[in-house]
Amino acid sequence: GDSVTQMEGPVTLSEEAFLTINCTYTATGYPSLFWYVQYPGEGLQLLLKATKADDKGSNKGFEATYRKETTSFHLEKGSVQVSDSAVYFCALETDSWGKLQFGAGTQVVVTP
């Protein structure tokens, strides 16, 4: 079945460092891909998305490109802030109309 694999965390970075979180997927067809972010004590929020190959999603300085050839959707940010400390989830929308398949999540901790 469809699945999403994320790099394990926690990832600890200093402020202004470069962040990459790897995400690869297995799916039939051409799923839409998402990154969701969960700040402490809150629900998940959509960070960015891409709906077809080579699309680049971007928001709040984060970017991810839909790479069909490597089945990947890696999240990047050039200069992280303490406020970026959160858990990041990669997800894909399966053929089951609206169902999201999530990765395990990657905790990111940014220190001053």
Place this chain on the structure above:
Amino acid sequence: EAQVTQNPRYLITVTGKKLTVTCSQNMNHEYMSWYRQDPGLGLRQIYYSMNVEVTDKGDVPEGYKVSRKEKRNFPLILESPSPNQTSLYFCASSLVFLGEAFFGQGTRLTVV
């Protein structure tokens, strides 16, 4: 303000005592779903609903029930909770085809 509201936020209960977690959305979304979040497993879908009176099982439905009598509400029912249902639960809604799911703030359930 567009939102998904879950109640309660925190709940401690005993094995076998029926409970209901409520979920309500004010965005007129057709699609609603329940997820549970467990460490290392990400979010897994419990049940989903494509519209009023239309519900179906997700990946981990055992021990749960749902109903969708009104478009805005989608309660999660645990008829006889057990300790392995201790988890963090999220309700989500979306306008299908747009791909963005809106999540509630979560319900932390502990079954002793």
